[in-house]
Amino acid sequence: MEPPPRYANSPYVSYPSVPHQPGVHGTYYQPYTIQPGPPAPHYVIERPPSNKLPFLSCFSSRRTTAFIFIVAIVVLIGLGLIAAYKLNAFNGLSSSSIPRESCFPNKTRCNGIAECARGGDEMGCARFQWDNSLLQIMSRTQENLWLPVCANGVNSNFAAYVCQRYGFLGAPITQSVKMPDNPSNIGLVNNGASISIQGSVDRATCPDQQYLSLKCSDCGNRKMSRIIGGTEASQGKWPWQVSLQLQVGSGFAHVCGGTLISNQWVLCASHCFTDNPSPSQWRVYAGAINLNDLRTYSSVKIIVRNENYNTGTDDYDIALMKLRNPFTYSAAIQPACLPMTGQSFNPGLKCWISGFGKTVVSSDDTSPALMEAEVSIISTQVCNAADVYDGAITPRMMCAGDLKGGTDSCQGDSGGPLVCQSDNAGPWFIAGVTSWGTGCGQAKKPGVYCRVTEFTTWIYSQMELERDS
Structure with missing residues (x-):
């Protein structure tokens, strides 16, 4: 198998024939290069050299300087607009990447308050722990404190809500699991809110020592390839x-x-x-x-x-x-x-x-x-x-x-x-x-x-x- 302009002993050129510089480590796997058609004829017209620009001959030296200055400003503005577009500074419909967010300097993740322009600091606040897919949610009051969810402390719609937030549309798979390294039985229970995953739970105890295991899809299973050497x-x-x-x-x-x-x-x-x-x-x-x-x-x-x-x-x-x-x-x-x-x-x-x-x-x-x-x-x-x-x-x-x-x-x-x-x-x-x-x-x-x-x-x-x- 092979990727873009990176596999092989010489660099490949990515479609549509735009030169792609390989990284500093040499040649790489690359996306497959779509072979371009024959190039269009290219003609070069040779002209006698000239030491001045003809269209400026009608200007005085002062006007020429002003004209060049204005052109330079226009060019710089154009380059700035192009750079902004490339860096996704404009969040337009044509953007294909998540733009870099502007955030408060001392933002706190998952505290229920959006401190970045797109609210990215309040996303990804739940995770699934190896190896039983134990659901953990970051505490709103202490950054990087991940707490389990009490199996009997959430309503029947909570699991589907979490999975739907992450783009999984099917029926979730849930079960109750033990957590031996949580002797205080601290966990989270559902509070009925649904502004965000972390905003829909409150800290509590789980007296039955049962916690929520959640799988958002029945993934990784076969229901029922040439690569190099395959x-x-x-x-x-x-x-x-x-x-x-x-x-x-x-x-x-x-x-x-x-x-x-x-x-x-x-x-x-x-x-x-x-x-x-x-x-x-x-x-x-x-x-x-x-x-x-x-x-x-x-x-x-x-x-x-x-x-x-x-x-x-x-x-x-x-x-x-x-x-x-x-x-x-x-x-x-x-x-x-x-x-x-x-x-x-x-x-x-x-x-x-x-x-x-x-x-x-x-x-x-x-x-x-x-x-x-x-x-x-x-x-x-x-x-x-x-x-x-x-x-x-x-x-x-x-x-x-x-x-x-x-x-x-x-x-x-x-x-x-x-x-x-x-x-x-x-x-x-x-x-x-x-x-x-x-x-x-x-x-x-x-x-x-x-x-x-x-x-x-x-x-x-x-x-x-x-x-x-």
Whole structure:
């Protein structure tokens, strides 16, 4: 499989033929490059050199200076407007990223008072604890104090309310669980309010020592792939795999992969949208194991790129897409589970990658068939060794593959899933998003993936912010 302009031994050029500079670490996996048509003829008319601008000859030197000054001011204003647009300073309908918020300098998260322009400080105030999906909500009176919810202290609609805030539309799964490390039995009970998740609960005791476990979807289950060194996947084996396709003329072409995390949200890589950020140009195809047999798709309402994404290092390489038309779950279409707070994917763990990327590095084409391959998690220490990636792996990245080479993601796999099970019978969790790597399947150059456990709060915050969009 392979991502955007980053896989291979030389940099690729992202559609539509806009030069994309690879990061400081060399060549990378990239979204699949749509091959451009022949360039238009280019003519150069040579003229005798001139030491003055003809149109200024009619001006006096004073008028010339004033004219140049005015032009310079206009140019600077224009550049400022362009920069503001690029940085999402205007929150217009064409923006495809969450703009950077202006916040009070000493804001307090989750205190029930919005202290940022879009209220982002009051989002992502609930989390799901590993390994029983215990619901925890941040205290309104003490930042970073996470409290469990009393199982018998909330009404029947509370669980659905929490999940709907995070963009999950299906019926939630709840149960009561013990919490041995809470001897004081402090928890939260429902107060009937519904302005925010943290605003709808108050601190109390849970005398029965039973707490609320909440799963917002029945995720990570199969209801029933070629990657470098991989094999073809069967229908329904990786039902969360989607194909992100960019409009080319009157049709659409595969560029990146993605992972369905709910019926209306897709997790993917920010670098897939560096040159093509407009939601109207994209479609998401689900339930397919062959790009020649595409049946189910949705147009895209919003693309949310992480505001800290670094194009030079591919740090924070994560993004979300919200669909205009939520998918209907079936044997071929299911979501993967987001990791829970405290969950880890340790070195040596066997996981799987899938996608429609290249199966032969030298090929110009991606694979029409969905491919799969088993890979091992590689420690950051090993991956940062001088003869591997020489310190390029940040805490937001993880490596997976085989240091001997042979099995890897490739161009066209960008944004796709690295999924793992906690045990052989458990659900599948999205551990990584295919991001970059040097070449495809090279020795000591394993695939690099965005580490999803570092972004769960960001993911839930964006889903909550955009719930009514």
